[in-house]
Amino acid sequence: MMADEADIFDCQQCGYCCHGETTVSMNDKDVERMCNHLGMNFDELREKYLRVTGNVIQMKIVDGHCIFFDNGCTIHEGKPWRCSQWPVHPSMLADQANFTAISSSCPGIKKELGYTRFCEILREVLKKQKF
Numbered sequence: 315m316m317a318d319e320a321d322i323f324d325c326q327q328c329g330y331c332c333h334g335e336t337t338v339s340m341n342d343k344d345v346e347r348m349c350n351h352l353g354m355n356f357d358e359l360r361e362k363y364l365r366v367t368g369n370v371i372q373m374k375i376v377d378g379h380c381i382f383f384d385n386g387c388t389i390h391e392g393k394p395w396r397c398s399q400w401p402v403h404p405s406m407l408a409d410q411a412n413f414t415a416i417s418s419s420c421p422g423i424k425k426e427l428g429y430t431r432f433c434e435i436l437r438e439v440l441k442k443q444k445f
């Protein structure tokens with residue numbers, strides 16, 4: 315049977331991953347995708363939605379969450395790749411501590427599978443991804 319992301323993750327829509335003091339950092343492709351999605355140039359995007367600190371580009375935080383969060387992500391097609399990847403993250407394969415950390419902050423991770431089985435499925439899932 316082919317492994318599927320749904321075998322290891324079922325988003326509970328808690329919104330925890332979109333809350334905090336910072337957001338994920340965006341790379342050039344993320345910026346381009348978001349500009350295209352919103353029909354804005356970089357200056358417009360920056361003014362309205364971004365927090366730029368030196369070389370680090372993040373999304374603004376409003377009321378303790380990402381500016382695009384409103385009962386869920388409101389910019390699915392234009393969101394950064396790190397948001398798309400979360401929480402099915404390859405770092406969990408390298409270190410069980412990462413599995414523990416991610417699964418304790420994301421209730422959607424099916425940690426009841428146990429680390430070994432979780433990693434077996436995660437490996438299959440990551441093979442199919444193209445980030």
Ligand code: SF4
Pocket residue numbers: 324325326327328329330331332400401419420421422423
């Ligand atoms: S923390 Fe996990 S379960 Fe909650 S919204 Fe984010 S991805 Fe979904």
Ligand code: SF4
Pocket residue numbers: 331332337338373380381382383384386387388389390393394397
């Ligand atoms: S872009 Fe969407 S998924 Fe990413 S932090 Fe903002 S609201 Fe959450």
